[in-house]
Amino acid sequence: MDKPFAITLDPGSSLANRTGSWRTFRPVYLDRLPPCNAACPAGENIQGWLYHAESGNYEQAWRALVDNNPLPAIMGRVCYHPCEGACNRQQVDEAVGINSIERFLGDEAIRRGWQFSKPAAPSGKKVLVVGAGPSGLSAAYHLARLGHAVTIREAGPYAGGMMRFGIPKYRLPREVIEAEVQRIVNLGVTLTLNCKVANIEQAMKEEGFDAAFLAVGAHIGKRAYIPAGTAAKMVDAISVLRSMEGEEKPQLGRRVVVYGGGNTAIDVARTVKRMGAEPVIVYRRTRDKAPAHDFEIEEALQEGVMVKWLSTIKHADAGEIMIEKMALDAQGFPQPTGEFETLAADSVVLALGQDVDLGLLDGVPGLEVKDGVVQVGPNMMTGHPGLFAGGDMVPSERTVTVAVGHGKKAARHIDAWLRGETYAPPPKHELAGFEKLNPWYYSEAPHVVRPMLDILRRQSSFEEVVQGLDESNAQFEARRCLSCGNCFECDNCYGVCPDNAVIKLGPGKRFEFNYDYCKGCGVCAAECPCGAIKMVPEEN
């Protein structure tokens, strides 16, 4: 007992006092589902690949991206980016330019020659894919990575489907399609062009395919009944666009009327404008009711495409058409007004939608066709076992991205089906809505706008209109991501805990709670910028 005066106990550390016992709620780390990911029809882990792009690790970002979608350079040009429409950053300033970063990564991969990682060990199973559009390409890619032997049969002379024969060059340069298709072929996929499958059952039987994925798209232009003189020239939009890919360019004359208000109408009008003609779009409703995306209409108007809103074609003749003015009724439907007008027209291009050519399915038992499209179950299988289908030929929103998503989903189910199993997707994380974030921590940073080709060249050439980002602004844009619902190692929780009850595990390893001392105050959860911590009641 040689302690100083009045001291009877040895000095101790407060670590002896396990304040964790005070807790009634405990913080837990979790990953929530970012709204962008939830909105992506191809099921991309956008937040996940942006995370790598933010640190300038573009190859890893690209690899994370292509885990779900093998066509980023294409997507970064033609996807209508519903992800950006859902992005939480809209509520801070503007959505993250996800699509432009995706394109940057896709282009970077082409430039640097990045290839997909090697497929899994061969499964010994053979799968036939019919159609080399986005849906077929996506399915082939995923099936090949899972170790299956994949053959794609494509009726046309090039791969790409509507991306090649529909979407014009000035939006999607052909080298981009070729590079991304070639990379899928390099995975060991057999692609046979100019090879139409006439009868699916026969094709499968003859070469012993264990399953098939059908993705023949919708290529038959819809016709509308328009009284027309014998000399009137009427063609459908899809054949016009398709002939742009061949030797013989379409002969439409100078004054071209395009009938319809969808994206196809816009694409045809912009295409003929570039060929030196004067396109006029005739559409029966108003601009805000048109199915085309507003930015596309805007770009067409900028290029000098004329539009007659609220108009229908009553009659077509050589050199001119007669249109009737419409008016919207109380329900917003167009009604005839009895007011007519003639319009000079050397030709009329019908852009009224497409039907599916189901010829190859004749006589296949078990199939159900409704409204001209093939019905599939939640596993993308048709009523005929082993026959799966996706993309434009099944009921869906007809976009490249949906088609890619179908291909991936079908591949997973085909893979399970081939093994006699069923594929159960992992349970979805809860949504990281804006209310889960603490936006205080994000500084204001305006969206990077993609440069556009100058207007003169846009009217006369097929050069790409929308330009890409360079590395510095792509990274800037990536760093605008709030990382909704997923820890981005900002150190906030580690810093703000009054009880030092957060353990920092080191770069890439995130954090852990020390429940011996965590009092459950909830400061960490409240101050986590991205909503990656949740307070849950303690049991007992």
Added chain:
Amino acid sequence: MSYQPIKFYQTGTFTVGNRLLAPEERSVQASAKRFNSINSGHRACQGCGEALGARYAIDAAMEATHGQLVCANATGCLEVFSTPYPETSWQVPWIHSLFGNTAAVATGIAAALKVKQKKAPHGQEIRVVAQGGDGGTTDIGFGCLSGMFERNDDVLYICYDNGGYMNTGIQRSSATPPAARTATTPAVGVEPGNVFGQGKFVPAIAMAHEIPYVATATVADLRDLEAKVRRAMEIRGARYLHILVPCPLGWGTASHDTIRMARLAKETGLFPVFSAEHGEQKSALAIRRQLPVEEYLKPQKRYAHLFAPTPRVEVLAQLQALADRNIKRYGLLDGGKQ
């Protein structure tokens, strides 16, 4: 000087750290090797702003002095929850003092260290911090503090302002804001809560001493706080740092709202965050998104009588006027007078 925001477009520098920042651009608190000057197992309430503010400040001072630091501590929550005999949470040389004499104790330590330094000039220099609550600083310790200032003793004095004598049961101090309910300023009568026109703002009094450095900070602006501690440790002589530290118990706020409350105090202008050197204001931390004072007052039970049973609009207007005066006086909308 307060910190220069780093041009970094993901979170700016509002977060504690960030994996994308170079380590030297991160805060002291982001480091896995930070000192943790006050250790786990302390008995502060859940979500205590004072425990947090003390770790922020002392860790930053430890970093700035390479661990060559002595702390003198006034009686108050900070002392009581950190050192129940025989345990201590402090991982720095730390000395207990009385409720009112911390500044004087620190002065003595600084004088002794100066003599020791003279005798052994090649040894590491050791710096001194004194710390206490608002009661220990603005009330009972004020005489010692003013003496330390006017003698320009080489001490950084840190006041953790939670707006009352929280340790002894939430009594009013001269730093309790007007209208706030405490045990000694109950919410009764015609002027419920703490009366207007009393109390004092010690940072302004410290400036009047024309000491080398005076600054205010909150636990909501860590990087600003750390920059101020760093600056203070670059300077010799008397320095004063006044940190707003919300008290969930005394303010009647949810334990998870501690940082939010400090942020709202700053964003409404009710608590001005600025720095001054030799009596002249040098900087102000600009309000990012100005808010009406109600946003800050409403979540606090100590102001509940301003909202129910009938809203006391005239009192709210008086509090708003105080915020507006701060905004004007310290240039809080444009980041300072110069």
